[in-house]
Amino acid sequence: MQRPSMFAACENGCRALVAPDRERLLAGAMEIAGVEPEATAHTPFDGVYHVGDGLLLFTGSFPDPGGKLMARGVMVPRWDAGAVGGGEGLVPPLRFYHDHDSLLFSCALAYMLDAPxxxxxxxxxxxxxxxxxxxxxxxxxLYRMNLHGLSTTDDIIGKLVPSGGGAVWFQDGLVTTAVRRGGVLLLEEMNATGQEVWFALHGLLDGSRALTLVEKDNEVVHQHPxxxxxxxxxxxxxxxxxxxxKELSAAYLRRWASVRLEFMEFDMERAILLERFPAFVEPAYMEILETMLQVARVSREMLLNRSxxxxxxxxxxxxxxxxxxVPHIGPVAAAKMAFYDLLDDRLKAIFREQVFSYVTPWDLSLLDRPRR
Ligand SMILES: Nc1ncnc2c1ncn2[C@@H]1O[C@H](COP(=O)(O)OP(=O)(O)O)[C@@H](O)[C@H]1O
Ligand SMILES: [Mg+2]
Structure with missing residues (x-):
């Protein structure tokens, strides 16, 4: 058996593995850790394995330099109670997730390499x-922050607040808190925010991996390991x-590794919907579900071709x-509540005439009838 190459394990306890196929990758992980990897049971497919209590193995499939597809793995230590410190309340609960396109593997790879x-x-x-x-x-x-056009460095880095008697103290913003304590920092809608915020984050994204708190006598906060x-x-x-x-400058984008998420394939989407809404397992609802997926398909084609x-x-x-x-009010009234009523008249007409009438057998008279 070809042994998985073990690239130098990182100081952060992560390790990259490669093998000709997944079976041998798992055997390699077992050899390293002394326990057999077990598929995580939360979801039918996520390509992730527990290796004992302390390690996770994220798997993916990527070519070697000759173009031959190889099984790849990234082993990452789980956070134990000591590492989480007082942040238990911020650890998200495990719910059903359907991995695709090696997305979890990409997250783990970025984690191992400390690449934003x-x-x-x-x-x-x-x-x-x-x-x-x-x-x-x-x-x-998980430290999650929604950014927008009005986000300021006060929100993300921190600000001086009065502490009585004319004194002030510096209250850390969410990014500073995450950088100090450690955790997964998720900055949402990064390109909706402006230059001020990007500049404030520069030091964190470049080699210095540190934030400078200008308002706090230039305190330098180094990124937690x-x-x-x-x-x-x-x-x-x-x-x-x-x-x-906003269009981000090349200089800024260069600091990020990136993955692109496309619309999901229907089989996956169907599986997710069935998991989240078990009522759809009944045959009558299964048919409705298929029609809903067709509505999504046609809508996406129209978005891609005529945005x-x-x-x-x-x-x-x-x-x-x-x-x-849907299980409460049927597919047409449900469409109204979920998205149709929010559209402008032009889009409503397109939906009616080029999407719904085209792929559904439903009575659409309900769509534009005012409620009584
Ligand atoms: N891979 C997936 N597995 C399970 N559910 C998913 C998956 N991708 C998306 N979803 C579902 O789709 C919804 C929208 O996803 P979300 O992450 O909020 O989208 P985005 O952040 O891109 O706007 C979520 O509520 C989630 O339940
Ligand atoms: Mg989101």
């Missing part, structure tokens, strides 16, 4: 869910869909919202 990871994709395709699940698997605190930075980005090529999205005319993102999140209402 930018996750690009439309709204509702699973960017937040990916990082949340990753943190949950590791048992790590277990702090990792993830961010979500809206696709920059759809300015109509994401108003306020100017059809500027609506039919995401997994939209499907979930829709599915949550």
């Amino acid at each position: 990871l930018a996750i690009h994709g439309h709204t509702g395709v699973g960017k937040t869910e990916l990082v949340r699940y990753f943190a949950a698997l590791l048992g790590a605190p 277990r702090c990792r930075i993830y961010a979500t980005f809206n696709p920059a090529e759809y300015p109509d869909l994401y108003p306020g999205t 100017r005319a059809f500027n609506f993102v039919f995401s997994t999140g939209t499907l979930e919202a829709w599915a949550s209402f």
